[in-house]
Amino acid sequence: MDYVFAPAPPVAVPVVGAEAQFAVHRIYCVGRNYVEHAQEMGHTGREPPFFFMKPADAVVVVSAGQTASLPYPSLTHSLHHEIELVVAIGTGGKNIAVDQALSHVYGYAVGLDMTRRDLQNDMKKQGRPWCIGKGFDYSAPIGPITHAAAVPDIQHASISLQVNGAVRQTSQIDKLIWNLAETITELSKAWELQPGDLIYTGTPAGVGAVEVGDTLVGAITGLTPIALQVS
Ligand code: MN
Numbered sequence: 001m002d003y004v005f006a007p008a009p010p011v012a013v014p015v016v017g018a019e020a021q022f023a024v025h026r027i028y029c030v031g032r033n034y035v036e037h038a039q040e041m042g043h044t045g046r047e048p049p050f051f052f053m054k055p056a057d058a059v060v061v062v063s064a065g066q067t068a069s070l071p072y073p074s075l076t077h078s079l080h081h082e083i084e085l086v087v088a089i090g091t092g093g094k095n096i097a098v099d100q101a102l103s104h105v106y107g108y109a110v111g112l113d114m115t116r117r118d119l120q121n122d123m124k125k126q127g128r129p130w131c132i133g134k135g136f137d138y139s140a141p142i143g144p145i146t147h148a149a150a151v152p153d154i155q156h157a158s159i160s161l162q163v164n165g166a167v168r169q170t171s172q173i174d175k176l177i178w179n180l181a182e183t184i185t186e187l188s189k190a191w192e193l194q195p196g197d198l199i200y201t202g203t204p205a206g207v208g209a210v211e212v213g214d215t216l217v218g219a220i221t222g223l224t225p226i227a228l229q230v231s
Contacts, residue, residue: 011056014144025196027054033202049178060141062226070228076116082203083161083218086111094192101181107145114139143226157221171204
């Protein structure tokens with residue numbers, strides 16, 4: 001097959017303990033999936049789940065032991081961190097039953113749903129799409145993926161984010177409003193999931209702005225932590 005220009009190489013995330021990498025298909029994100037974060041954003045925390053997407057090439061791969069560079073995006077004065085557990089789908093499907101949902105998971109990783117909060121809020125007020133606030137370049141940092149079998153207790157893991165050594169966000173995965181299996185089930189009603197899909201499952205309370213020069217460290221029990229410096 002000839003192309004009129006060279007196609008972009010697949011976006012790929014390292015896998016802990018493996019040579020082969022995880023090729024990214026789509027990035028789905030869950031909105032307001034922890035009660036206290038929903039409340040800090042002005043909502044009750046009792047809505048049905050809702051979703052938005054980021055382009056696959058918004059991924060910033062953060063290798064183990066590395067501090068990755070996170071370019072400060074254009075147009076914003078309020079770049080917010082949202083630490084999130086990322087589910088990596090290994091087996092696709094649609095209308096997936098809750099009791100089967102976790103069998104579709106390849107593994108898990110630590111991720112950040114970086115957000116141009118000022119632009120997102122402008123779009124919300126006007127009833128316009130969130131793309132410019134959520135789906136920008138370098139908006140989806142992610143660490144290496146750990147195989148699901150190696151983290152059987154992920155649903156009870158702790159999740160945290162530090163900025164310049166101070167804890168900004170901390171919670172437990174079992175405080176998700178829509179748990180991992182329910183999130184997969186609900187997503188698969190709207191889209192046919194494919195191997196390579198990533199699901200950013202939502203952020204706990206404590207979101208806030210970062211500035212150029214800040215260092216972010218995200219961690220989830222059992223997974224490889226991530227470190228980035230805003231540049
Ligand atoms: Mn988020």
